[in-house]
Amino acid sequence: KNEVEQSPQNLTAQEGEFITINCSYSVGISALHWLQQHPGGGIVSLFMLSSGKKKHGRLIATINIQEKHSSLHITASHPRDSAVYICAVPALNTGNQFYFGTGTSLTVIP
Amino acid sequence: ETGVTQSPTHLIKTRGQQVTLRCSSQSGHNTVSWYQQALGQGPQFIFQYYREEENGRGNFPPRFSGLQFPNYSSELNVNALELDDSALYLCASSLGTPGLYDELSYNEQFFGPGTRLTVL
Numbered sequence: 001k002n003e004v005e006q007s008p009q010n011l012t013a014q015e016g017e018f019i020t021i022n023c024s025y026s027v028g029i030s031a032l033h034w035l036q037q038h039p040g041g042g043i044v045s046l047f048m049l050s051s052g053k054k055k056h057g058r059l060i061a062t063i064n065i066q067e068k069h070s071s072l073h074i075t076a077s078h079p080r081d082s083a084v085y086i087c088a089v090p091a092l093n094t095g096n097q098f099y100f101g102t103g104t105s106l107t108v109i110p
Numbered sequence: 111e112t113g114v115t116q117s118p119t120h121l122i123k124t125r126g127q128q129v130t131l132r133c134s135s136q137s138g139h140n141t142v143s144w145y146q147q148a149l150g151q152g153p154q155f156i157f158q159y160y161r162e163e164e165n166g167r168g169n170f171p172p173r174f175s176g177l178q179f180p181n182y183s184s185e186l187n188v189n190a191l192e193l194d195d196s197a198l199y200l201c202a203s204s205l206g207t208p209g210l211y212d213e214l215s216y217n218e219q220f221f222g223p224g225t226r227l228t229v230l
Contacts, residue, residue: 004152033218041147041198041224048218086152098143098219100152 003027006087006101013108019074021104023087026068033088034061034072037103043086046072077108114203114222122228123191131186131225133201140205141165142184143219144176147198159184191229198224 004025013019025032031050037043047054047061049070054061058077063070074081087101115134123129135142141160145153155168159178173189182203188195202219 035221041200041226043200043202043221043224045218045220088152098145098153098155100145100154102150102152 002102003099004087004089004101006085006104008104009102010105011107013077013106015078015108015110017077017108019077019081019106019108021072021085021087021106023070023072023101024068025070025087025089025099027089027099029065029089031090032063032070033090033098034070035086035088037084037086039083046085074106077106079108079110082107114201114220116199116201116222116225118225119223120226120228122230124230125191125193127191127229128187128189129191129227131188131199131201131227133184133186133203133222135182135184135203136220138205139203139220140182141203142178142182143202143204144184144186145200145202146170146195147200147224148194149197153200156186188227193229196227196229198226200224 007022031048033048034046035043036046049061049063058075060073072085084103084105086103088098090098114136117132133142143158144156146156147153156170156174157167157176158165162178175187178184200221202221204219
């Protein structure tokens with residue numbers, strides 16, 4: 001069993017749709033990352049959150065520490081949002097070592 | 111302030127060969143972590159270096175080794191390459207305090223663009 005599970009694995013949406021990607025984890029954490037990886041490999045950190053909700057533009061991330069669950073929402077999706085979205089958690093007492101989900105591959109069709 | 115850089119971008123090797131991948135940390139960062147990402151998978155932790163010492167290792171064999179230099183740049187070396195070593199290798203730097211993790215001490219990791227290694 002993976003420490004971090006994401007769903008769905010693949011997602012295709014029409015431009016403008018509201019998108020939700022889910023992440024569940026089993027290890028103890030104090031914060032969770034949502035990362036974006038474009039074709040070619042570069043990874044960009046979107047959010048780091050430890051409670052509640054954070055919003056950046058059309059992206060919203062929520063986390064429920066008690067339920068060990070987080071969601072990433074994209075409102076009014078656009079083709080440039082097409083990427084792989086990865087949930088990652090740094091395990092407690094291990095410094096900055098991460099467990100990663102397998103990622104959700106999002107394709108937004110014009 | 112420069113970001114994390116990696117070299118080379120792409121590399122093709124044959125089975126049994128050895129490879130060295132390089133990572134330059136973001137300015138001021140003292141911790142480097144290396145990850146292997148197979149096609150269609152999430153990154154897997156290889157090891158982490160903090161102030162030139164290895165600070166934690168994932169489930170990778172000893173033929174995966176590393177170094178961190180006084181300027182905090184880092185190398186990943188892989189000996190006796192196998193076909194399954196074909197992957198994207200990512201490094202990430204941070205200003206870390208390994209061994210003490212909580213929200214206050216945690217510092218965000220910044221990822222490099224990766225090196226795509228193909229083993230034939």
